[in-house]
Amino acid sequence: MADIKYNPAEVEHKWQGIWEKEGIYHAQDFSDKKKFYLLVEFPYPSGAGLHIGHVRSWGAMDSYARKKRMEGFNVLYPMGWDAFGLPAENYAIKTGTHPSKVVPENIKVFKRQCQALGLSFDWTREIDTTDPKYYKWTQWIFLQLFKKGLAYQAEVLVNWCPKCKTNLADEEVLPNGTHERCGMPIERRLQKQWLLRITKYAERLLDDLKTVDFAPQIARQQVNWIGKSAGMKIKFGDVKVFTTRPDTLNAVTFLATSKLYEEGSKEKIGKFSGKYAINPLDGRKIPIWDTNYVTPDYGTGTIMGVPAHDERDMDFAKKYHLDIIQKDPDEKLWQVIEKNGWGEKYTNYHLRDWIFSRQHYWGEPIPIIHCPKCGPVAVPEKDLPVELPYLEKYEPSGTGESPLAKVKDWLEVPCPQCGEPGRRETDTMPNWAGSNWYFIRYADPNNNNEIASKKKMDYWLPVDLYQGGFEHTTLHLLYSRFIYKFLFDIGIVPNSEPYLKRYSHGIVLGADGRKMSKSFDNVISPDQIVGKYGADTLRIYEMFMGPFDQMVAWSEESLEGCYRFLGRVWRAFESRVGNDKPSLILLTKLHQTINKVDRDIEAFKFNTIVSSLMEFVNTWEEEGSIDKESANLFVRLLAPFTPHLAEEIWHEVLGNAESIHMSTWPEYDPKYLQVGEVVMVIQVNGKLRSQLTVNSEQSTVKEEMEKLAKNDAKVAKWLDGQKIKKVIFVSGKIINFVVQK
RNA sequence: GCCGGAGUGGCGGAAUGGUUUACGCGUACGACUCAAAAUCGUAUGGAGCUUAAAACUCCAUGGAGGUUCGACUCCUCUCUCCGGCACCA
Numbered sequence: 167m168a169d170i171k172y173n174p175a176e177v178e179h180k181w182q183g184i185w186e187k188e189g190i191y192h193a194q195d196f197s198d199k200k201k202f203y204l205l206v207e208f209p210y211p212s213g214a215g216l217h218i219g220h221v222r223s224w225g226a227m228d229s230y231a232r233k234k235r236m237e238g239f240n241v242l243y244p245m246g247w248d249a250f251g252l253p254a255e256n257y258a259i260k261t262g263t264h265p266s267k268v269v270p271e272n273i274k275v276f277k278r279q280c281q282a283l284g285l286s287f288d289w290t291r292e293i294d295t296t297d298p299k300y301y302k303w304t305q306w307i308f309l310q311l312f313k314k315g316l317a318y319q320a321e322v323l324v325n326w327c328p329k330c331k332t333n334l335a336d337e338e339v340l341p342n343g344t345h346e347r348c349g350m351p352i353e354r355r356l357q358k359q360w361l362l363r364i365t366k367y368a369e370r371l372l373d374d375l376k377t378v379d380f381a382p383q384i385a386r387q388q389v390n391w392i393g394k395s396a397g398m399k400i401k402f403g404d405v406k407v408f409t410t411r412p413d414t415l416n417a418v419t420f421l422a423t424s425k426l427y428e429e430g431s432k433e434k435i436g437k438f439s440g441k442y443a444i445n446p447l448d449g450r451k452i453p454i455w456d457t458n459y460v461t462p463d464y465g466t467g468t469i470m471g472v473p474a475h476d477e478r479d480m481d482f483a484k485k486y487h488l489d490i491i492q493k494d495p496d497e498k499l500w501q502v503i504e505k506n507g508w509g510e511k512y513t514n515y516h517l518r519d520w521i522f523s524r525q526h527y528w529g530e531p532i533p534i535i536h537c538p539k540c541g542p543v544a545v546p547e548k549d550l551p552v553e554l555p556y557l558e559k560y561e562p563s564g565t566g567e568s569p570l571a572k573v574k575d576w577l578e579v580p581c582p583q584c585g586e587p588g589r590r591e592t593d594t595m596p597n598w599a600g601s602n603w604y605f606i607r608y609a610d611p612n613n614n615n616e617i618a619s620k621k622k623m624d625y626w627l628p629v630d631l632y633q634g635g636f637e638h639t640t641l642h643l644l645y646s647r648f649i650y651k652f653l654f655d656i657g658i659v660p661n662s663e664p665y666l667k668r669y670s671h672g673i674v675l676g677a678d679g680r681k682m683s684k685s686f687d688n689v690i691s692p693d694q695i696v697g698k699y700g701a702d703t704l705r706i707y708e709m710f711m712g713p714f715d716q717m718v719a720w721s722e723e724s725l726e727g728c729y730r731f732l733g734r735v736w737r738a739f740e741s742r743v744g745n746d747k748p749s750l751i752l753l754t755k756l757h758q759t760i761n762k763v764d765r766d767i768e769a770f771k772f773n774t775i776v777s778s779l780m781e782f783v784n785t786w787e788e789e790g791s792i793d794k795e796s797a798n799l800f801v802r803l804l805a806p807f808t809p810h811l812a813e814e815i816w817h818e819v820l821g822n823a824e825s826i827h828m829s830t831w832p833e834y835d836p837k838y839l840q841v842g843e844v845v846m847v848i849q850v851n852g853k854l855r856s857q858l859t860v861n862s863e864q865s866t867v868k869e870e871m872e873k874l875a876k877n878d879a880k881v882a883k884w885l886d887g888q889k890i891k892k893v894i895f896v897s898g899k900i901i902n903f904v905v906q907k
Numbered sequence: 908g909c910c911g912g913a914g915u916g917g918c919g920g921a922a923u924g925g926u927u928u929a930c931g932c933g934u935a936c937g938a939c940u941c942a943a944a945a946u947c948g949u950a951u952g953g954a955g956c957u958u959a960a961a962a963c964u965c966c967a968u969g970g971a972g973g974u975u976c977g978a979c980u981c982c983u984c985u986c987u988c989c990g991g992c993a994c995c996a
Contacts, residue, residue: 382911382912383911383912383990383991386910386911386991387910387911387990387991387992389910390909390910390911390991390992390993391991391992393992393995395995395996397996407996408995408996409996410995410996411996422996431994432994434994457994458994459994459996460994460995460996461994461995461996464995464996465995465996469996470996471996472996476996477908477994478994478996479996481994514995514996516992516995636990636991639991640991640992710919710920710930710931711919711920711931712919712920713920715912716912716913716989717989717990718919718920719919721918721919721931721932723918723931723932723933724918724919724931724932725932726932727930727931727932728931730931730946731931733946773919773920773921773930774920774921774922774929774930776930776931777920777921777929777930777931778929778930779930780929780930780931781929781930784930845926847925847926849925849926849976849977851976851977852925852975852976852977852978853977854925854926857926880963891976892976893976894925894976894977896925899925899926900925900926900977902925902976902977903976904976904977
């Protein structure tokens, strides 16, 4: 470890206390300043504490928030806890402590860690999804969905995790058929479940992607997930098929049903059903085959087999020696089919309705009362929240019934409609329920009468920038867009898209290049690093380690380089600030750095920001001293990235009074961007042959540069005896002689 | 198979069509020290030439072509890796 006089542990702790006391990061409702709502995903407070990956996202965005504040924005940068759900429950079971006890303990640890990192969250707006004052509104949203027919019950084939003893959304099952959290192979079960009709919003979820600024990978992934395919449903007598290729109706040789469908089967298997259908186009008799390769719950569950234009149909036709007709696809068939009433246009989506109930204890109770006479009835809004009863034994039963089914005195209530004895719904909501809308609540976290006041929502929403992991693209990100659109439709929220911009960060891998995991023994804890090097070092290292949106492996040596850098910054401010005017080179470098850092932070190029800051310090050391004014500029440039170090320098070395984080973002002076001297590159046939240092005015005059270049000995050597065909001149940059080869 | 993204030193990585290898790490040598650590300084793509150094020359951004005065950057083909989706008709 470097031996620097700057003591991060002491200094960081000191400033964190002062910032907290003075409340300098509080967002102001209805300020005259322009608002900026910056959101990072709130975590579920696990027992393991903060992950190094949280620091990458929250740290970089913290710098962004600080920069925006210095620019004069009224910034909302909030944090909260997504504390319901399986992980919290499983952890509680494992440690033998009740979740209602574990969660607050874990939250305390997380919060302390956030503060030790110097993250500028506005803690006055902290939320917790397990707080009844919060989940009252989660339940309220469910009731609105129920009233509009968008929450309904149905017998569905669910993904059942035998280990976690619960059903899962499709999105929670990995492509290899295992649970994304525990890795257990998923079973399929038929069960009565609550579903949300997200499919009704498929088209808008797709269309409105055009109106927001999501990183291309993210938008693309949502498009794929929604999986729109436009085609037709065509009647072959009594049998209906769905196809995206009506233009190949002329080459159909069989129909294939999904009767023998088997998940994950590789080999195509089929059996002739003994029945025939009629091709409406030409009256041909078409055999109907029962097969295993057609997906039952897609389209009509039956397809038309067109071996000539579909590889899978070709495989099947060859195996069972079915006819293969080579005909040209005919675009006109779309209209012909419609005109003759053989079929109609139909758009199919891959997106399914979202299974919204879980047979678990640790979640929001679904606010429904089942009445033998009236059926499922909404709990009256005045009775919200339906509080989760305290249960000593809350382990999942394994029977598919929620543990709440055992709580008699909670369970049995009169029907709100007819007064007859009814029974509460015992399923709870999935962990996505609380995170669907949490960003709305930050606008007005303590409101007991509304989800949030209209005025505050009008002021703060939508979120200007939402930063989080790629893994939530088709889960939380899509779900919350759906819920927000619904709330917009019923007149609650002021816009139809919740996030104007979405950007994701790459994960931090272990030093061995593998995913951080206890089993690989390669987990790095933020506490350990902050304790040894300080929060500022960890923060700039995680920015410096690589491009923000790519995964990068951890390197402690590289981190030490950042630690050394902070030591050099400290020493430079201590010993290289004077009254003399700095050299022109240094001044130019300073203003170039200000310009570059500003551009890079807007483009989320955090790694090159740190490089530029380092470059400036290198030049500073080479060039001697800077004056106090320039020192004040540079320390303000550092402030968003190394908030503690910058604050300490700002006060203790430069003698300023107010917090640096309340000061202004430095602006570069364009007059210094024009360097006095320019290195002109001289090429012959595009190859570098010499460099000339000239003053910047000279470098823009072609004739002069040409003369100077020709007189240069190194260049002359290459031009000697050659015929110059052409001279390419780029003002201030390059001169290239093209000679005969 | 389809859709994204990426291949640059020993390593992480920079580079509006204009000096490839910024910045950092690592390594080597040196300073400080009784010594070590830490810190600081110098060097550091490869090959050739040279007693040595400087200077100079050639080669190099996964591979093969192309456009251009000039290509990491644009175009065509191709290989590899990462992520997502997947008998979705």
